[in-house]
Amino acid sequence: MNEAFMLLRRRRGVLEVLPESPGNNGEPVSEAFVDKSPSPEESCWRRERTQLLTEAINRLGPTIRTTILLRDIEERSVKETAQILGASITAVKARVFQGRRKLRESVHRGLLRGVYGDGRVEAQHC
Numbered sequence: 851m852n853e854a855f856m857l858l859r860r861r862r863g864v865l866e867v868l869p870e871s872p873g874n875n876g877e878p879v880s881e882a883f884v885d886k887s888p889s890p891e892e893s894c895w896r897r898e899r900t901q902l903l904t905e906a907i908n909r910l911g912p913t914i915r916t917t918i919l920l921r922d923i924e925e926r927s928v929k930e931t932a933q934i935l936g937a938s939i940t941a942v943k944a945r946v947f948q949g950r951r952k953l954r955e956s957v958h959r960g961l962l963r964g965v966y967g968d969g970r971v972e973a974q975h976c
Contacts, residue, residue: 899957906956910949917945918953 888896907915920931921942932942 902960914949918949
């Protein structure tokens with residue numbers, strides 16, 4: 851029995867690796883079995899962050915919200931954004947700065963408060 855226990859102890863530290871022969875799509879077999887999709891926790895966390903950010907954007911004033919959407923979501927240049935809004939480049943830069951600051955504060959408060967609003971930091975929809 852002692853010999854069997856010793857054998858098990860020695861094997862405990864050994865990690866089996868699948869051979870690196872090509873799989874069905876040309877990638878190594880060991881990589882073919884790796885699930886590259888996000889974990890359920892990661893998927894849930896992404897949904898919650900998206901929800902927090904969407905709610906924070908919707909709470910912005912219409913002028914700042916439009917500026918943030920054009921600059922950060924549609925990835926337009928400052929000059930383009932200024933032309934679309936009929937504002938100066940300086941005004942666009944100021945609105946973007948204010949909007950990002952407000953979003954950062956709002957999202958940060960939302961994360962600290964938790965999704966339920968009573969201080970618990972738990973997954974809401976998962």
